[in-house]
Amino acid sequence: MTTKRIAVLTSGGDAPGMNACIRAIVVASEGAGHTVIGFEHGFHGLLAPNWRKLDSKKVHNIIQRGGTILRSARCEEFKQDSAAKNAAKHLSELAIDAILILGGDGSFRGAKHLSKFWDGQVIGLPATIDNDIYGTDTTIGYYTAIQTAMDSIDKVRDTADAFERIFLVEVMGRHAGFLGAKAAISGAANYAILPELFTDPDETLNDIHQQLSIHRKRYGHESFIIVLTENLWPEGINTLAEKLENLTGGEVRPVILGHVQRGGSPVSQDRILATTLGVEAVRCVEQGKHCIMVGQQNLEPAEVPLEQTWETKKVFSDSLTRTMKTMLNERHSWDLTK
């Protein structure tokens, strides 16, 4: 087998597990005799160029660290042809055979853009807490973000129960409800306002009102937790809190989880996914693959054309929808046999 020169970079919002993936790429490569270099600050590093050599020793003891040792950034400039050509030039000068790009759909668009001007192998690895990438069951960072959001909801429930109060918890997700759905289920929330299940504000308010009344009868107390995906409620979480206070006559406290959800030591599932995808990506390099994302479907690796990852919309599985409707939003009237 010919050994290759492999580049790696992390781009877009950082996600826990990026370091675990970098480590796997380096260890797998080194075991096979490949060389690995890392570009810093995402696509900016390709333009500077700003890079350093990576080896096993340098990635020892990083599997447990959040963030990314290669730093990340968003890079508007890279949308221009001139930037991508410049990057291609640097990659050629460094004699790179393949570049592995960890990030979300914005990063994959950048990867595709680069591939128009560079004939090396371009391979994407899905890393975003939002899980909004088609072609992979889950993305690196998603598991940890669920756990972080769930831990926060667990804590909120303690005080919600103590005071019998309504709480509104805003989670990330950009325009997708995956994180919100899983956080709501695992946190035993009572309602979830998610892009996938949202119709309009008034209907939602009515539905919450109805559920609150059923809830009080069933549980004999007022503690009620609503999970809300960011960027969804027309005028924001504080407006929603006010509307709910008017509706219920009680206090409604908003909690915005914010950037805390991006960080933290990756949970085991993110480390395993990141390590697995890192190994598979090196394998794809060896097999000469090009312009794909390496994801995971049904516990086995899946190769997906880059553009498909953002062109096809990822949707809730039937089972996830059913669980949501049974445990949360429609459980007062839901017929499971349907």
Added chain:
Amino acid sequence: MTTKRIAVLTSGGDAPGMNACIRAIVVASEGAGHTVIGFEHGFHGLLAPNWRKLDSKKVHNIIQRGGTILRSARCEEFKQDSAAKNAAKHLSELAIDAILILGGDGSFRGAKHLSKFWDGQVIGLPATIDNDIYGTDTTIGYYTAIQTAMDSIDKVRDTADAFERIFLVEVMGRHAGFLGAKAAISGAANYAILPELFTDPDETLNDIHQQLSIHRKRYGHESFIIVLTENLWPEGINTLAEKLENLTGGEVRPVILGHVQRGGSPVSQDRILATTLGVEAVRCVEQGKHCIMVGQQNLEPAEVPLEQTWETKKVFSDSLTRTMKTMLNERHSWDLTK
């Protein structure tokens, strides 16, 4: 020894460790032959009255739970004499010898108010995440809140480092900086805006600006975390974030930790403090003590007259001030020998 009838209630903002304290009170009492009843929803439970008998079995496996099994509430109504008289009547009817009240200074004022109309033993136990109670080194819930805030700052640092960004983290504390100071030190924050160290907004902004410049030279990167106590910055955290953006020319992201800080399984130090104070409170009941708070000073129990707990202001120890100034706010110019 005569056995007694002991009442317990939790009042004000809930704090992790309240359940551990209730458990200790019940187990210690039962071992000595006393009877324990718990009033629900704070002082409201005294007025209803709304109570239930507690025994060891009922408090099994609650030491690790946040919130309070007795529920809590704020009770404006209790400030009136008529309410306190009503409570006194119910305590007499139930033949209660002593009442143990867990909470912060508002709860202790309520306790003192009750003692004017009832001649049983009134004993306070300090439970608040704010640690703003004079006469005790720490309060039940404070340790867990520090840990929660620190965990969040650790997570924020991951993403701050990845993006080399300035983050602003708002922690609770009401009007005291204890939580902010400990969260900032343990979270390795770079600056803290706390009531105890605050002068005026402009001076603070200038100081941050100066420190940022030293920081960049020393560390070679831009990641910088500022901890802010709630209720302190004149126009709120978002205004401060904008001002810092103008000042630095970079992005500044605000994170409000919020009610998450009130909940969670109590950390070991809170469970130990809560258990110790619960045992000591039962001992005080047996010794006929009245109108005191049972706190802890220098690892030993301390009895403090109730009114002293709010009349005297609790301040930073010399060592805490020195650590703050060395590791955070003035470290560029601080002379430790002073």
Added chain:
Amino acid sequence: MTTKRIAVLTSGGDAPGMNACIRAIVVASEGAGHTVIGFEHGFHGLLAPNWRKLDSKKVHNIIQRGGTILRSARCEEFKQDSAAKNAAKHLSELAIDAILILGGDGSFRGAKHLSKFWDGQVIGLPATIDNDIYGTDTTIGYYTAIQTAMDSIDKVRDTADAFERIFLVEVMGRHAGFLGAKAAISGAANYAILPELFTDPDETLNDIHQQLSIHRKRYGHESFIIVLTENLWPEGINTLAEKLENLTGGEVRPVILGHVQRGGSPVSQDRILATTLGVEAVRCVEQGKHCIMVGQQNLEPAEVPLEQTWETKKVFSDSLTRTMKTMLNERHSWDLTK
């Protein structure tokens, strides 16, 4: 839809998430008008009989608790026909339509045995930290046990690095290496001795010796962590530690994680799996299913005949084997293109 009377019990080794599953069964059932009763102490509860009615209120705030509110037990006695007949009699007397049994393969054999003498619906739900159940990608409790084992390995690595020492960590798994494999990958262990990859002791010792030598060259230090599945090394972990000390001339410290792996608040993935399977099990009851296990394959529910769950052996996926060989046991010589 006809409403039904549904029984539930937990059997065999307890697994984190059992409570989350009980909660989902109760909430989903109540929403559809079914009645739920819980038998206590596993199959013993069917024999006593020892049961209680469950409703939403009783399962509030249990999603986050390890163990099982219904208690568990192993029940040798239930292997006899007379015991199963006795259980069938009690189920008929209580007019139960369906029984949901949470546990591992021993519990499912018990379930099958019961079905010979009772014509109600018998449905199994996979709950064991060992993940050794065919027909479901993962089992309830497996995710939490991986996280617990990984957290311990993370801690061991701190001290292994500080002292540059070899550590041997024994994890559970009964006779399967799933837990060991995932703990080793996520904990960044350096070697794993698992049933699925084990040949014989001497060959293993030689292989470790060889890897240690490569490791020292590559990393420049001696810290090395080996994960071992319980019940595998012929004379136990202490004997292996001694052999390794003789082989390497350095100290080798054994750590047995033990029963700690069974407990703890379930991680988000276990709560989600448990909730999803609970909902699907109620759906299967409504659809009249019988003598099946409800598991999960490829993120969708899967119904598997009970006897198949233990008759077919569950094996490592190709990707898991590849990751293991690349990151751990054979990485010095592994050719990914094979």
Added chain:
Amino acid sequence: MTTKRIAVLTSGGDAPGMNACIRAIVVASEGAGHTVIGFEHGFHGLLAPNWRKLDSKKVHNIIQRGGTILRSARCEEFKQDSAAKNAAKHLSELAIDAILILGGDGSFRGAKHLSKFWDGQVIGLPATIDNDIYGTDTTIGYYTAIQTAMDSIDKVRDTADAFERIFLVEVMGRHAGFLGAKAAISGAANYAILPELFTDPDETLNDIHQQLSIHRKRYGHESFIIVLTENLWPEGINTLAEKLENLTGGEVRPVILGHVQRGGSPVSQDRILATTLGVEAVRCVEQGKHCIMVGQQNLEPAEVPLEQTWETKKVFSDSLTRTMKTMLNERHSWDLTK
């Protein structure tokens, strides 16, 4: 103020918080213009010599890491005069003014030994999970070890409750019961066998037997957790487990927490203590202090002659003894008024 050259090393068993302390020493020193170098592998580093320069950048983002970036070791050789003379020679050659030694009593004996042959400032900082150092209320690492042991006991309780079984949990502590006492209180254990409260095996077994019988009556179940300090029971934990099985007729499961207790990200209290002591130690250097340990008493720094730290035995506070006897070992007969 004259700037100084300060050396630092970590010695003996590693303790979480050592890195936080190294960071504080470096940041505080750099702020005042001092130079810091770190010796590697404890006293071995003084002999090699093996050292590197430390600055703020090198200690960024280590506050949260367990272990020690300077590595640690035990060094029998250093007991000899020739070794200490050799170390003194190296310190003089490097023009070191002061050396800060983090560790336990063995390390402090080494520090004292060094001071006989070197006239620079020798200052100890208490870092051991055992807390067995006189002159300081707590030691760096102790808080995290309590939390780790408590977390494990919480997990064991889940399975103990589910199976109604007796568990025996062995914690570290060398020859002191501080860790065991705090782990037992915070973990809500039912009994503790600690050096400070131990009389003889037979009496202990009788006492446990008696308490078990009271426990069953009071709680109506068999779940019972006993904490045992290592090195205490004459023939080890497995022998004790057997004896308890004979005594009770039920299963008794031993769990040895082991080296897991040494690692992990330091909890907030350890980071705060470590940071505070690091700052105070630099202050002591500036003040010309010599041959002392810098500890903490009553929330303020305390300077203690080195030899006093091991010559005087540290004992349980009255309050700790009372809490232990009320909540654990003698609660069936304890009279709090004594």
